[in-house]
Amino acid sequence: MTISKKVCLLGDFAVGKTSLVRRFVYDRFDDRYISTIGVKVSRKSLVVPRPGGPIDLVLMLWDLAGSEEFSTMRASYLRGAAGAILVCDVTRPETVEALIAYREQIEAASAGTAVVIAANKIDRLPPGARCARADAIAEALGAPLVYTSARDSVGVEALFRELGARVSG
């Protein structure tokens, strides 16, 4: 059995959304779409265990531009999303704070959407270090937090699996 779900990636400019997508999902379209129309769609296939047996889950990943000029388009792109990955850069506190606003946008466009937070670029932190503010916001939003590094391929697969489990449940 195959199930497809729409998933959106949200986060400020240069937090690493596209890097997360580029390395671990199937791409067909050029990244230039993000800067032209504000979005690019990619696909990530997973096998997700479920009580009735594993299912093939196809995540249609809508990588949304983080820049301001596409903020008006964002509501349209978020419509119908079953899940969302909110991405922040642990070295830039303002991107961590922006997670709250993105969560609100998601809720406004598509209520009840499953959300997972990706604290990206942990390769720039000392080993074992955590971002206290990201932890706090994740707890406040009730969303799981996964530390990732697109550069070192850390936590990315776990991030998509966490979201896959949530949207397929």
Add this chain to the structure above:
Amino acid sequence: MSGTSATPDAMPDSETTQEGPCAPDELRALDELRMILLARDRASVVELKSALDALQGRLDDDEWLARAVAPILSEALRLKIRDARDEMIEALYPIIGQTVVRAVAEAVRDLARSVDAQMRATIGPRQLWRRLRARVRGVDSGALALRDALPFSVSQVFLIHQETGLLLRHVALGAADADSDLIGAMLTAIRDFTSDAFGRGSQEDLDEIQVGDRRILIEAAQTVYLAAVVEGVEPVGFRATLREAVIAIAQANAPALRAYDGGSAALDAAEPLMRTLLASVSGVDAPAPRLSRGQQWAAGTLLVAALVCCAATYGAGRLIWVATRPTPAMALTPTATASATPTAIPTAAPTTAPTATLAPTDTPPPAPQTSAPTSAPTSAPTSAPTAGPVTGAMTGNAFVHEGPSLTAPRTGLIVRLGQPVEIRAVSGDWAQVRWIVIGEGEQTGWVQLAWVATLHMVPDAIITPGAEP
């Protein structure tokens, strides 16, 4: 100064001037002076020579020269076209005009070939019916052929969930694209983008995208939309067909669409309808616009005229058939006048039995079959009443013989397939038949019985007893 300096510079040191020979010290002094005075000029000459050599080298390099001249040439051409357009057109026409003419001629030839192929292909009843319909709708055959020569085809149809952009179903003429789900999602994204960027209201959505020769036609219902990738000029009504299809799919699957969770099995039932959209569509087969009042009147008149023609043709055919059918002419007065008296003289007929059938009539008796008469007159008269004529029809073309045998001479006549005949007598495998030929009158002769079909049994009365094959 240069004149005075050039003269001594050109003279050999050993020569003397007109003023007289110079002392060696003077010459040396002059040399030094010359060096001092001409040093700058000499350096300039060397520099100029070097620059000239470099320039000469570049001029010999065609590629460099073209690059150097191109910007100037472009600008010069632009100015020239602006200032002397007619002159430029006149100058370029032999080149550009010929190219354009060749391209147009090739396109027209392709079109002509296509129309020819269409005309050759359109000879079946279906095509004739199409032509008739087209004519009734005011489309002449030339326009129809031209329209057929410009085919329209649908190569792919996407059924996409409006809200999520997820691909519900995809059908294609050839092999389906493995990334059709990504294409569907990006199509939705582009649609959302154009709607947000250019839509002036909530109902304004992207409904067509042109990609070279192909176009993507989009028709949306409340929950889903159809995107058809088409090539060529769509016939009138195709959009309506597309719209009806998407509405039908949305209505038929409303519960499944409301509860859509991304499952791949959803909307399986939509696929057959989508496949019907894939087939090539012809302009005349598509729904036509309503006829005008004049066209309706003309069509009605044409229909009535056609009915009248049919009735007249049927009546005329019936009259001709009645006039030419052999049955009335074969009324050989099969009277019931039984002849109880024996035949006084031997009949010339091969058998004596049928004598009663034609006697006593005003019609002349059949020509004597002298070649194969029975050897003896009938000893026993036919006592039974005269039977009615036995009629039949020829099941093939048969030579007519003068007697009931292959050895009997041929009369030179042939009874044709389907010819109604009257069987006058039977002898073994042979039947004496009588038939009417239009314009030639009544004919009689013997043919093999196998070529004559009858609906009734041949009565014994006309069978020659003892005649065995």
